Amino acid sequence: MTIVDDTTTPPCAYEPEIYLDELLHSPPARTDITAAEWDALTVKRATAHRQCAGCPLMVECLYRAVVEMDVSGYVACTTEWERQTIRRRLGIQVNQPTTAAYGAARVGGGPVSHEAVMTARQAYPKDTCHQLADRLGCSTSTIKRHLRRAREQKRDAALSPTLTPNLPTIDAVLDVFDELETSKVA
Missing domain, CATH: 1.10.10 (Arc Repressor Mutant, subunit A)
Incomplete structure (x- = not known):
């Protein structure tokens, strides 16, 4: 008897430590770190990028991270700043739900x-x-x-005070993503 697992598990679930690295979330300026540290960061980012780009859920993940929810960290081959750039180019704004009801008080x-x-x-x-x-x-x-x-x-x-209330299509998000320097990495 052969068991076939039909579920698709993204690489970020198998190796979360790669995507949780703070240097991928907020990369330092090239002049703030040594050449060896920059090379290590470049390798780390290329590894995460390759795995993200090869994920069958990447397009859905990118769309949701850009249009539906402002998530933190390295997601769908992008940093927070890059997702903000995509939103700005598309003229959209993501409204975060209030988090007051979540979590215990400090x-x-x-x-x-x-x-x-x-x-x-x-x-x-x-x-x-x-x-x-x-x-x-x-x-x-x-x-x-x-x-x-x-x-x-x-x-x-x-930003200008008038933002388009219409949500962009997946193709529009992918077009702006393709313009980013990040999309050409790895």
Whole structure:
């Protein structure tokens, strides 16, 4: 008897540590790291990119990450910044659902304010999200949420006030993705 598994499991489920690497989420500037570190990052990104690009769910994953939900991290061969670029070119905005009902309240010093996170980021610009979370006594996801909020506020201020309410087609998202330098990697 042969058992056939019809389900498609994406590579990010098999090797999540590759896609959870903070350097893929927010790559450093080329001048901020050594040549050896840059080469290692390039190899890591090419590996993640090849696996993502070969995934049968890649197109759906890219569309959902660009149009439906603003996710964090390296998803569908793109970083958060690249997905924001695609959204900006398509003239769309993703509204995040409120997360107030999710998760347990922080025990101890109360919630971390947006200003506290932004002040810590300004004081320690080279710290990772994990290091900032340790400094402020909160979770890494809290830091990421506040940093994403700051980027969205900055982006929204730069965008024109009239955004198209119509959702783009998958082909439109793929066309803009193809224009990114990232789509040519690996």
